[in-house]
Amino acid sequence: MSKESFKVKVGLAEMLKGGVIMDVTNLEQAKIAEDAGAVSVMALERIPSDIRKDGGVARMSNPHMIKEIQDNVSIPVMAKCRIGHFAEAQILEALEVDFIDESEVLTTADEHAHVDKHPFKVPFVCGARDLGEALRRINEGAALIRTKGEAGSGNIVEAVRHMKMITSQIIDLQDADLSKKAEEFRVPLDLVEEVAKNQKLTVPNFAAGGIATPADASLMMQLGAETVFVGSGIFKSQDPSERAHAIVKAVTHFKSAKDVLTASYDLKDAMKGILMSDIPEDEKFSNRGD
């Protein structure tokens, strides 16, 4: 795939900056999200907190459900495929979703390889916990990186950890032996050199995994996220529409505490969160894929 077509993929990620991407499980939710000012919706059958609760194998969503949402909203529609499941990705591309999330929230399909994303025309977003993981995904062709956080937990701690990790590892590149780093990260040297020079990933860097309140959104934006994904946080709360509006406002005005305060007024209870210590290691979504 040529450099030019990669720019077309990153171009859409650029358009999504300063916004909120919301998980939705049906058309009604998608419309609520769009009306509240979401820049995009992620169509999936079960939101992460329910996947966690239900157990079993989580796969790509039913194409019919994705199609219904595509046909009825005007904003970009994303959908998830399993890590390494390139056939699911091919189906999503044939369906013309606007972005594919190769997601740790679904059950891993290939424990040794992610999807080779270069041959696809549809851009991919992938999760990362640290710089090495982010660069491996970019090297495979991801046009957008998001923190993994811990999806469906309603707990921001992992997203904060991942965002700060990536930021500090980029700063550390300034006085590092870059060939050693490239070897450690298992990516080409020129990619590491470009990140070291620009002090920025080569694709946009968004936050995901555990965002539940306007304050969480503002926190992630202040830590350097360029947009936030909100999964279970909106439709597991008691006031999805109000909360969706509030988080959109908090992302735009994240630097103004007064505006985030106004956005936080009058909201009902947020989703109930889970402590990381209450999730067994082998049940953490963020441990899937490397």
Added chain:
Amino acid sequence: MIGVLALQGNFDSHIKILKKINLKHKLVKTSDDLSSVDGLIIPGGESTTITNLLRKNQSLMDGINKLSKKKPILGSCAGLILMSKESNDSRVHNFAFLDVITSRNAYGRQVHSFEAKINVTDGSISSDIDVLFIRAPKIDKINNDVEVLATFQEEVVAVKQGIHIGISCHPELLNETLIHEICFKGKYEISR
């Protein structure tokens, strides 16, 4: 000093272009931010999202309307839709700075986004520039007093009316500065 509307969208890449042509910039999120700007960019992004945030801030809407009487405004993609007189979606605000009718996502979903060269013509300038069309709108109808600024395969992709410019694609994502120079520096200052 050029303001860049930063409610949502690709304001970053427009700032990069302003820096490249040595113009100062300022992020605009409230009406106060509009004071002291000599022009405004309405970037690409989602026009429904930007509309939503604008409608929650009447003083910002009023400020932009007032600014348009005296200072140039450049809109790209979603920005063009917002600046047009009419678009095919009643949920989107139309400032009507450009007497054109636009339609959203007219080329289809992201798999139909593409890179292209467009031909820009303004006075003595005639130049091909590289752009990206990202889920781009189309300009369906141009009314009186609107000049064609750029075409792609015989379709109009950029227009100029008085001091304002609207473009359906993204020169700023490929580091092209010409449209910004025409809008904010005046064509006579451009050395090409």
